[in-house]
Amino acid sequence: xxxxxxxxxxxxxxxxxxxxFVVLSAGNGxxxxxxxxxxxxxxxKVGISDIAAFDEGQYNVFWIIRFPRVMLGLLIGAGLAxxxxxxxxxxxxxxxxxxxxxxxxxxxxxxxxxxxxxxMLSSTPYFALVEGMVGYYTLNIVTFIGSCIxxxxxxxxxxxxxxxxxxxxxxxxxxxxxxxxxxxxxxxxYATDAELRNITFWTxxxxxxxxxxxxxxxxxxxxxxxxxxxxLSKALNTLALGEKEASYxxxxxxxxKIQIIIFxxxxxxxxxxxxxxxxxxxxxxxxxxxxxxxxxxxYILIGSSLAGxxxxxxxxxxxxxxxxPAELPIGVITALIGTPxxxxxxxxxxxxxxxx
Amino acid sequence: MLEAVNxxxxxxxxxxxxxxxxxxxxxxxxxxxxPNGAGxxxxxxxxxxxxxxxxxxxxxxxxxxxxxDAKQLAKIRAVLAQSYVTGLPFQVEEIVMMGRYPYFKxxxxxxxxxxxxxxxxxxxxxxxxxxxxxxxxxxxxxxVQLARVLAQIWINEKDKTEEVNYLFLDExxxxxxxxxxxxVLQTAKRMAAKGFCVIAVLHDLNLISQYADNxxxxxxxxxEAYGTxxxxxxxxxxxxxxxxDVHLIRDPVSEQLLIIPDSTSFKINxxxxxxxxxxxxxxxxxxxxxxx
Numbered sequence: 001x002x003x004x005x006x007x008x009x010x011x012x013x014x015x016x017x018x019x020x021f022v023v024l025s026a027g028n029g030x031x032x033x034x035x036x037x038x039x040x041x042x043x044x045k046v047g048i049s050d051i052a053a054f055d056e057g058q059y060n061v062f063w064i065i066r067f068p069r070v071m072l073g074l075l076i077g078a079g080l081a082x083x084x085x086x087x088x089x090x091x092x093x094x095x096x097x098x099x100x101x102x103x104x105x106x107x108x109x110x111x112x113x114x115x116x117x118x119x120m121l122s123s124t125p126y127f128a129l130v131e132g133m134v135g136y137y138t139l140n141i142v143t144f145i146g147s148c149i150x151x152x153x154x155x156x157x158x159x160x161x162x163x164x165x166x167x168x169x170x171x172x173x174x175x176x177x178x179x180x181x182x183x184x185x186x187x188x189x190y191a192t193d194a195e196l197r198n199i200t201f202w203t204x205x206x207x208x209x210x211x212x213x214x215x216x217x218x219x220x221x222x223x224x225x226x227x228x229x230x231x232l233s234k235a236l237n238t239l240a241l242g243e244k245e246a247s248y249x250x251x252x253x254x255x256x257k258i259q260i261i262i263f264x265x266x267x268x269x270x271x272x273x274x275x276x277x278x279x280x281x282x283x284x285x286x287x288x289x290x291x292x293x294x295x296x297x298x299y300i301l302i303g304s305s306l307a308g309x310x311x312x313x314x315x316x317x318x319x320x321x322x323x324x325p326a327e328l329p330i331g332v333i334t335a336l337i338g339t340p341x342x343x344x345x346x347x348x349x350x351x352x353x354x355x356x
Numbered sequence: 357m358l359e360a361v362n363x364x365x366x367x368x369x370x371x372x373x374x375x376x377x378x379x380x381x382x383x384x385x386x387x388x389x390x391p392n393g394a395g396x397x398x399x400x401x402x403x404x405x406x407x408x409x410x411x412x413x414x415x416x417x418x419x420x421x422x423x424x425d426a427k428q429l430a431k432i433r434a435v436l437a438q439s440y441v442t443g444l445p446f447q448v449e450e451i452v453m454m455g456r457y458p459y460f461k462x463x464x465x466x467x468x469x470x471x472x473x474x475x476x477x478x479x480x481x482x483x484x485x486x487x488x489x490x491x492x493x494x495x496x497x498x499x500v501q502l503a504r505v506l507a508q509i510w511i512n513e514k515d516k517t518e519e520v521n522y523l524f525l526d527e528x529x530x531x532x533x534x535x536x537x538x539x540v541l542q543t544a545k546r547m548a549a550k551g552f553c554v555i556a557v558l559h560d561l562n563l564i565s566q567y568a569d570n571x572x573x574x575x576x577x578x579x580e581a582y583g584t585x586x587x588x589x590x591x592x593x594x595x596x597x598x599x600x601d602v603h604l605i606r607d608p609v610s611e612q613l614l615i616i617p618d619s620t621s622f623k624i625n626x627x628x629x630x631x632x633x634x635x636x637x638x639x640x641x642x643x644x645x646x647x648x
Contacts, residue, residue: 234457241454241504242441247405249508250430250458295445298462 007299010292014306021310022074025317026066030325033058033066069210072218073316073330074309076207076275079222079267081308084282085289085300086229089236090260091166094290097283098268101173101261102150105180107272108203110146112184114139115198116191140214140273147269150176155261164257204329205278207316214274221270225263226305232259233298240295278331281308284342291345311338357381358421358522358553363402363412365395372398374577375411380555382520385548387564388557389588390574391598396557397438397526399574403555404435404524417520430458433522434508438530438557440501444489448500451489452476455507471510475503480539494531502528502540511550523547525556529563541567561589561615573597586613 027033033041033054040051041062080098087096098104118138154176158169188196235256238246243253268282289303315333322328358380365373373395380386388396401407403414406422414421416433434455444451452475456468464472476482479499484492489500502525509521525544529537537560545567548554558564564571565585573581573588575597581588594602594615601618 234462237446237450238454238457240441240444240446241451242437244405244437245435245440247426248430248433248435248437249454250427252426290445294447294450296450 004294004296004299007293007296007303010289011299011303011306014303014310018074018306018310018313021313021317022070025073025313026062026070028317029061029066029320031058031061033062038062068212068215069207069316070313071215072210072274073207073312075215075218075222076271076278077281077308077310077312078226078305079218079271079308080278080281081285081304081311082225082229082301083264083267084308085286085297085304086225086232086236086260087264087282088286089239089297089300090257091170092240093170094287095283096170098264099177099279099282101169101264102154102176102180103147103265103268104272104277105177106150107143107147107269108277109150109180109183110142111139111202111276112187112191112199113146114142115202116187116195140209140217144269144273147272148265150180151261151265151269163254166257201329202276203331205276205331205334206327206329207275207312207319208327209274218270218274221266225267229260229263230298230301232256233296233301236260236297236301276331278312278334280331280335280338281311284338285311288342288345357415357417357520358403358555359415360399360403361412361415363399363414364410365398365402365407366410371577373402376574376577376579377412378572378579378582380522380553382551382553383548384569385545385554385556385567386570386572387568388555388572388574389559389561389564390580393576394574395577396574399572400435400524400526400555400557404433404522416522427458430508432509432519433524434505435524436502436505436526436528438526440497442490442494442497446489447485448481448487448489448492449476449485451500452485452503452507455504455510458508471507472503475507475510478506478543479503480536495533495536498528498531499536499540502543506543506547509552521552523552523554525554527557527559529558529560537563561594565589565613565615589613589615 023035023038027035027038034052036052037054037058041054041059043049043051044059045063084097087098087101088094090096091100154169154172155164157172158165160168188199191199235246235251238249238251239253239256241249246253246256271278285308286300286304289300289307293299293303311334312330315330315337318337319328319330319333322333360379361377363373363376364371376395376399378399388399390396398407402409416424416429421429449472452472453464453468455475456464456471459465460468473482473485476485479502481496481499481503484496484500489497492500505523505525509523511521523544528540528544532540541563544554544556548569558568568585570583571581571585571588572579573593580597581593589604591602591604594600601621603616603618605614605616606612607614
């Protein structure tokens with residue numbers, strides 16, 4: 001399906017806004033770098049002569065601290081919003097989000113396990129060996145594995161005779177959320193105060209751990225879904241007609257479901273693994289886009305990647321500015337800006353939007 | 357040519373179709389008729405998609421249909437199902453364009469856009485093309501769905517091929533007014549005249565008599581009769597299959613056969629209510645009626 005001119009304008013505007021916010025966000029902080037300096041630092045790196053003067057301190061802060069963090073936020077925002085959009089299309093339910101099929105629950109449980117039991121485990125020789133290899137990234141790796149496991153459990157529980165039952169999958173997701181929630185409760189009961197604080201901050205999300213290492217680790221897990229999911233947009237559109245209708249149009253519905261689950265788990269699992277739970281992005285970004293420009297999945301999926309990246313880049317900027325030099329948890333900001341915007345759009349479109 | 361041989365289907369222990377064989381030719385509008393629960397929709401499903409069969413097989417253009425590639429099949433057969441989602445948030449034009457999805461990768465070709473316009477005009481919904489589907493009336497939605505299905509196998513006059521296309525319609529006029537019933541069935545007839553093979557499930561015997569080339573009359577999962585409407589619709593057979601007395605008359609202008617239910621002799625007879633009871637438990641039906 002063609003994106004209409006209105007949809008194209010929205011996509012182009014989002015791209016420009018995203019670029020603007022990347023530049024603004026990268027320049028803002030304890031050491032100020034002006035937008036023009038940001039641009040010339042980037043151009044300098046690719047070998048183009050300098051437009052504006054900058055000192056070495058600015059150069060280093062930008063490349064070592066600021067830019068990886070901005071890139072990480074951009075990637076995670078894109079991944080979360082895109083997966084939300086794809087899952088909403090798959091479940092044909094505007095309330096579906098990555099949390100619903102257990103991805104976040106598995107991530108939370110494994111993160112809490114790591115935070116609480118890490119100190120006990122590090123005394124054992126075997127774990128010391130593992131930690132020697134993965135070191136600093138233990139939490140990220142275990143979290144990613146945890147999210148894959150729960151999403152796999154929910155997915156396989158919903159399959160009968162080689163077909164995926166979407167309703168069973170939703171119910172399975174609810175069940176696994178409850179189970180993980182209970183286990184987290186049990187573990188926090190035994191946690192120390194310091195561990196509790198860590199857990200709480202983890203569930204509020206943070207981009208604080210950003211480095212080029214994390215960016216490049218996450219990159220393939222998010223880039224692949226960003227490229228692949230929009231290619232499924234035609235099939236997702238037909239799925240709105242009903243599974244049977246989609247199959248009459250030559251869509252292999254079961255293959256489609258598997259692809260969407262895998263790509264979403266990749267993106268969300270890796271996002272949660274490096275940044276903790278950043279709520280709200282996956283649920284609301286696709287909604288806002290739908291209300292602005294219609295339901296064509298191609299537009300929704302591409303637009304969600306852009307708008308999700310924009311939302312997280314902007315939120316991260318705010319998170320660092322509001323209480324500078326300290327920073328707020330980014331999940332708090334996404335919810336604080338997102339909810340009023342969402343409510344405003346919801347009220348404005350109340351009459352037309354029958355799909356909410 | 358579409359051919360089904362010795363088809364038996366059961367759901368649980370209940371036999372839905374019993375050794376049904378049939379054949380539909382290119383250029384023909386074949387109607388599957390019969391009382392509620394006779395197995396019409398099941399037969400249509402067997403003919404249009406991979407279904408679990410107890411016995412039998414379906415061949416399309418001489419090949420076993422159930423082993424064919426879904427993407428290829430989507431270009432030669434389109435299906436209008438009986439129930440469809442009513443709350444779709446897409447514009448009418450977008451929905452009809454979905455019928456062209458099997459033909460392009462990302463962006464529709466000019467031909468696809470042209471076909472969508474043509475189909476919208478044929479079904480008298482061109483004026484709705486920018487409306488949101490969910491805001492349409494039931495009858496309009498039904499025509500939009502039909503337009504999508506037609507677009508899927510539409511062939512322009514200029515590029516006619518040897519390959520036969522198949523159109524399956526499950527009660528395509530169920531929520532249409534008198535005028536649009538004619539629009540839809542005229543279109544179906546036109547598709548048949550183009551060399552398509554059109555197979556429809558219809559309930560209205562008079563519409564069948566007006567449009568069908570052949571009728572396959574089903575009753576309790578068996579083929580009761582097959583042939584032209586003139587041949588199939590006899591007073592005795594309708595009495596036997598539907599449990600209803602009718603008058604057969606001819607329209608003085610068109611000479612068309614008309615089937616008029618006899619309301620003076622009509623009474624509710626539970627043993628003939630084939631939808632809920634088969635012969636084996638008609639006793640239960642009697643009991644159920646007594647208890648009311």
